[in-house]
Amino acid sequence: MTSSVLLPPDLLEGLRALLGDRLSTSTAVCEHHGRDESIFAAMPPGAVAFARCADEVVAVVNLCREHRVPLVPYGAGSSLEGHTLAAQGGVTLNLQQMDQIVAIHDEDQTATVQPGVTRKALNAALRDKGLFFPIDPGADATIGGMCATRASGTNAVRYGTMRENVVNLTVVTADGQRVKTARRARKSAAGYDLTRLFVGSEGTLGVVVEATVKLHPLPESISAAVCAFHSIDAAVQAVVQTIQVGVPIARCEFVDRVAIRALNGYSKTGLPEQPHLFFEFHGSEAGVREQIELVQSIAGELGGEQFQWAHTPEERTRLWEARHNVYFAALQLRPGCRSVVTDVCVPISRLADCVNDTAADLQQSGLIAPMVGHVGDGNFHVQMLVDGDSAHEIEQAEALNARLVARALALDGTCTGEHGIGLHKQGFLLDELGDAPVALMRQIKHALDPHNLMNPGKIFAF
Template identity: 65%
Template sequence: MTSSLHTGSVLRRPFLDALLAALTQRLGTRVTTAQAVRDHHGRDESSYDPQAPDAVVFARSTEEVAFIAALCAQHGVPLIPYGSGSSLEGHLLAVHGGLCVDLSEMNQIVAIHPEDLTATVQAGVTRKALNEHLRDTGLFFPIDPGADASLGGMAATRASGTNAVRYGAMRENVLALTVVLADGRTIKTGTRARKSSAGYDLTRLFVGSEGTLGLITEVTVRLYPQPENLSVATCTFPTMTAAVQTVIETIQMGVPLSRIEFVDALAIRGLNAHAKLSMAEAPTLFFEFQGSPSAIEEQIAVVRELADGHGASGFEWANRPEDRNRLWAARHDALYALLQLRPGAKAITTDVCVPISQLAACVTETGADIAASGLMCPIVGHVGDGNFHVLMLIDPDSEEERERAEALNHRIVRRALAMDGTCTGEHGIGLHKMGFLIEEHGDAAIDVMRSIKHALDPGNLMNPGKIFSFTA
C-alpha cells in the first residue's frame, strides 16, 4: 500500500480521500485542499521549485498531532511538518505528496521556570515570541538563526545563528522534547534536569532529524540571564584573510565575545542598499561584547590590538540599543538583502563549517573559487564557530548558471570535508546535501541512520525523501 501511494498510482486517491474524511470529521475547516494553501506549504527559502502537498491540516495540540499521525499510518499517507517555512534546503517540499501538518497554531508558552532557567513551549512558538514573553523576567533565549523560525523547526534542523560562539546551537540548548511517532504514539525525551545518564539520549536523536523520525510538538529549552551591558563594533580589513585571521586569534585568546560575524565586500554592498546603511565596502567584522563595563573594556582592548595587527581600520561603535538593533537587523536580513544584488535571481546557498584553525584557508580558497566561477556570490558567516555561508545568485532560467553554481558548491563542501569539517553547519541536509552526507559520514554510518529510520518509521511516512534514501 505504501509503495503504491509513493509511486503515484491510481490507488492513492482513495487512501487520501478516506484520510481527509476522517480528519475533517474531527478538525473541520482546519483541513484544507485549497490550492493557494497547498502552494504556500510546498515551498521554502531554497532554490527548488515548489512541490505542494495534497492537503494541509492545522494542528493545535499534541493530541491532535497524534490523531493525525495515527490516521496517516492507517492510510499510508506521508506527513510533512511545517513551522514557519524558513528552511533553506528543501525540507518542506512534498516530494512524495501527502499531508502537510502546520504547527504554527501550536503557539502556547507551556511553562517558564525562571529559577531553573528553562522554558517549555509548543512547537509553533517562534524565537521572537518567546523572547517577547521573557522580556520582563531578566532572561532570554539566545539562539537566533536570523529568520523568526519556530522552535520546533529550529530543533528539527539543529539551528544555530549569530550567538552560537557564546551560547552554542540548538543541540546544546534543548533539554527535552515531546514527539509524536509515525504510528501515533507520543513520547517525551528528557527532563528539565541539567544532565542525565538514563538510557539512550533520545533528545539528541530527534534534534536535527528534520521531521524524518517524528513530529516535535513541545520543546524545553535553556534560558540565560540578559546581558548586563552590550557594545557592538564593526571594523574593516584589507582582505578576507586578514579579517578571518583576526577571528581565529580572538577565539584562541579566549576572548568571551557573544558574536563575531564576517561579511565580505559584496555582501556589505547589499546590506547598505537594503538597510540604508553607509558602511565601507570592504571585508568587515561585526563584534558584540557583553559583561560589566570593565570587562567590555578589556575585551575591546584585546580585539583592537589583534585587529590592528591585521590592518584593520574604521572601528565604529553602536552603543545605543536602537543602533545595535539596526545593525543586527541588517545582518539577520542578509538573505533578502543579498538577493537584491541581482533582482530576479535565486540563491543556492551553502553553509560549511570547519575547525577554527582551518577557517582562514577555507575562506580564502573559497574566495578564489568564486572569482574563477564568474558568479555573483557574497559571503557571510558566523565565523566565531568556524561557520560561513556562500549565496550563489543565479538566473533561475539558466541551466548553465545552475550547473556552475552546483560545481562551485561541490568544491566548497569537499574542501570543508577535507579539512575535517562538515557539509552543513546549520542549514541541515534536506534534499540538497544528501550526497554530501554520505561523503561526510561514510556508508556504514548512513546504514546506522537508515536502520534507526526503519525502526521508527517502517512505512517511510515521516517527511520521506529527505536526508538519505530509505533504501540503500
C-alpha cells in the same frame, strides 16, 4: 480550486471530521507549503492540516499511518535545503497555531513551549524576567523547526546551538505514541540520549509537540561594533586570533565586500565596500571593556580600521537587523534571481584556508555570490545568485557548492554547519560520514518509522 495531488477520500474525510476548516486542499495553500527558500521547484502536498494541540497531532499521525500517506511537519517554512517540501506528496502538518508558552521557570532558567512559538515571541515574553533565549538563526523560526534542524546562528560561538540548549522534547512518533525524551533536570545519564536523537532529525523520526529549552541571564553590559579590513584574509585571521586567545565574544560575523554592497543598498548602512567583521560583547562592564581592548588590538595589528560602535539597544538592533537581512539584501543585487545557498563549517585553525580558497573560486566563477558567516565557530555561508531559468547557471552554482563542500571535508570539516541535509545535501552526507554511519541512521529510521511516512526523502534515500 483544489490541489492536484490526490489523497485517499477516507483520509480526507477523517481529517475534515477532526479539523473542520483547518484542513485545506486549495491550490494556493498547498503551493505555499510546497515552497521554501531553496532552489527546488514547488513540491506541494495534497492537503495541509493546521493542528492546535498535541491530541490533534496524534490523530493526524494515526490517520496518515492507517492510509500509508506521507506526513511533513511544517513551521515557519524558512528552510534553505528543502526540508518542508512534500517530496512524495501527502499531508503537510502546519504547527504554527500551536504557539503557546506552556511555562517559564525563572529560577531554573528554562522555558517549555509548543512548537509554533517563534524565537522572537519567546524573547518578548522573557523581556521582564532578565532572561533570554540565545539561539538566533536570523529568520524568526519556530522553536519546533529549530529543534528539527538543529539550528544555531549568530550567538552560537558563545551560547552553543539547539543541541546544547534543548533540555527535553515531547514527540509524536510514527506509531502515534507521545514520547517525552527526558525530564527537566539540566543533565542526565539515564539511558540513550533520545533528546539529541530527535534534535536535528528534520522531522523524519517524529513530530515535536513540546520543547523545554535553556534560558540565559541577560548580560549586565552589551556592546557591538563593526570593523573594516582591507582583505578577507586579514578579517578571518582577526577572528582566528580572537578565538585562540580566549576572548569570550558573543557574536563574531564575517561579511565580505559583495555582501556589504548589498547591505548598503538594502539597509542603508553606509559602510565602506570592504570585508567587515561584526562583533558583539557580553558581560560585566569591566569585562566588556577588556574584551573590546583586546579585540581592537588584534584587529589593529591586522589592518582593521574604522571601528563603529553601537552601544544603545536601538543601535545594536539596527546593526544586527542589517546583518540578518543580508539574504534579502543580496537578492536585490540581481532582481528576479534565485538563490543557491550553502554552508560549511571547519575547525577554526583551518578557517582562513577555506574562506580564502572559496573567495578565489567564487571570483573566477563570475557569479554574484556574497559570503557571510558565523566565523567565530568556523561556520560560513555562500549565497550564489542565479537565473532560475538557466540550467547552466544552476549547474555552475551546484559545482561551486560541491567544490566548497569537498574543500571543507578535506579540512576535517562538515558539509553543513547549521542548514541541515534536507533534499540538497544527501550525497555530501555520504561523502562526510561514509556508508556505515548512514546505514546506521537508516536502521534508526526504519525502527521508528517502518513505513517511511515521516517527511520521507529527506536526509537520505530510504
